[in-house]
Amino acid sequence: MTKKVLITRMINKECIAKLEKDFEVVVWPEYEIPMPREKFLEEVKDAHAVMTMLSEQVDEEVLSLAENLHVISNLAVGYDNIDLETAKRKNIVVTNTPEVLTETTAELAFTMMLMSARRVIEANKELTDGSWTGWSPYHMAGTDVYGKTVGIFGMGAIGAAFARRLNGFDCKVLYHNRSESDYAKNLNADLVSFDELLNQSDFVLCAAPLTSETKHTFDKTAFEKMKNTAHFINIGRGGHVVENDLKNAVETGEIAAAALDVFDKEPIGSDHPFVGLKNMTLLPHIGSASVDTRDKMMELCINNILQVLNGGKPFTPVE
Structure with missing residues (x-):
């Protein structure tokens, strides 16, 4: 047969x-x-x-x-x-x-971080919908990535590839795993507790696999521990995040912004609570899409x- x-x-x-x-x-x-x-x-x-x-x-x-x-x-x-x-x-x-898919996904994560930091989606929308009124000193002023502290939740192959890209930006790299990661060797990255990662990072990248242990790791308590100038980036899985807690954190200024390529239930539509928030960079799960x-x-x-x-x-x- x-x-x-x-x-x-x-x-x-x-x-x-x-x-x-x-x-x-x-x-x-x-x-x-x-x-x-x-x-x-x-x-x-x-x-x-x-x-x-x-x-x-x-x-x-x-x-x-x-x-x-x-x-x-x-x-x-x-x-x-x-x-x-x-x-x-x-x-x-x-x-x-x-x-x-390691390098391709890390490349997109890095792109998302830059887009979020420099308010690229928001700026593009202003221009294309005709609401740009001209230059001013703080118009669309975002934040620098250069010299900042970046925390990686899940230092696997993708997290390490992302960290390598930070070298040219002179960033301090922190990461949190259950134990020291072989991928972190020669990266000049420091293993820290989850709370330290949240407290110290200017950008937090979630690149971990979704397991029963990591599900809903990023909830109200986690976002409260982050800097109010911090950006959250997720290329792992949507299930890592309690989405309503993230929405509230962004809307209230608990954190500065978020950039997401994954969502709890996919696909999402135009009625999703994240859609329309000016400090949200949203992509349709294209991490490995080359x-x-x-x-x-x-x-x-x-x-x-x-x-x-x-x-x-x-x-x-x-x-």
């Missing part, structure tokens, strides 16, 4: 062709629109491998139906959309795409599937 591979979003066709040589491949034919849940449940029943996106919740319902499933290949570094305990119990391999990087992520997903279905070990298993 030919093994079946399910791909829940249209991807690079060269990657699909690699699978079609030996397997039956079913691909949802849309780039932008997620595979409907009902369709996903139907197709996964006889699938031997599935390539998923963050838009798919691979929960116990899915895994109980997928009696033939050997591998879940997730197009992301994060895997909080997958029930790892149930997958492990059913001996299903779970893989992700670390490293290949053509080169997305192609590399897709290729890694496909290669993980090929390895497992051909009896080998995956290149990037989630363990």
Whole structure:
């Protein structure tokens, strides 16, 4: 019997062709629109491998139906959309795409920090909506990044790549992990407590994976401990943040601004409470969104599937 591979979003066709040589491949034919849940449940029943996106919740319902499933290949570094305990119990391999998106995501995080500091979104809107009345001494005056203290919550590969970019800005780098990070070696970055990170940082970057321990880490108490001139940047997961607490912190001046690429429930619409706040920089989850990087992520997903279905070990298993 030919093994079946399910791909829940249209991807690079060269990657699909690699699978079609030996397997039956079913691909949802849309780039932008997620595979409907009902369709996903139907197709996964006889699938031997599935390539998923963050838009798919691979929960116990899915895994109980997928009696033939050997591998879940997730197009992301994060895997909080997958029930790892149930997958492990059913001996299903779970893989992700670390490293290949590190520099691209760190690059966007750095861009977001600069945009927030210099009020780029707000300034652009003023110009494009015709409300710019001319130059004045403090018009759209933001804050400098150069020479500031930057705190990184989650010093993994992406956090370290972000920290390297701070060298040219002569920033002091702090970070908070459960323990000292190997990624922090040679970065001149100091491991501090979470409270110290919040109290001392001019910019706080959340780059941690979402776990039961990190969920809702950034709440009212955390924002109260930050400087009222501080900027909060999140490229980790929306679940790290209690969104109403962040909204209140920004609106009341508890912190100066926030820049977000991720949200608790995605996608968000124009009615989201963050939309329209002048000191919010909001992006639609584009951390790894360069053509080169997305192609590399897709290729890694496909290669993980090929390895497992051909009896080998995956290149990037989630363990």
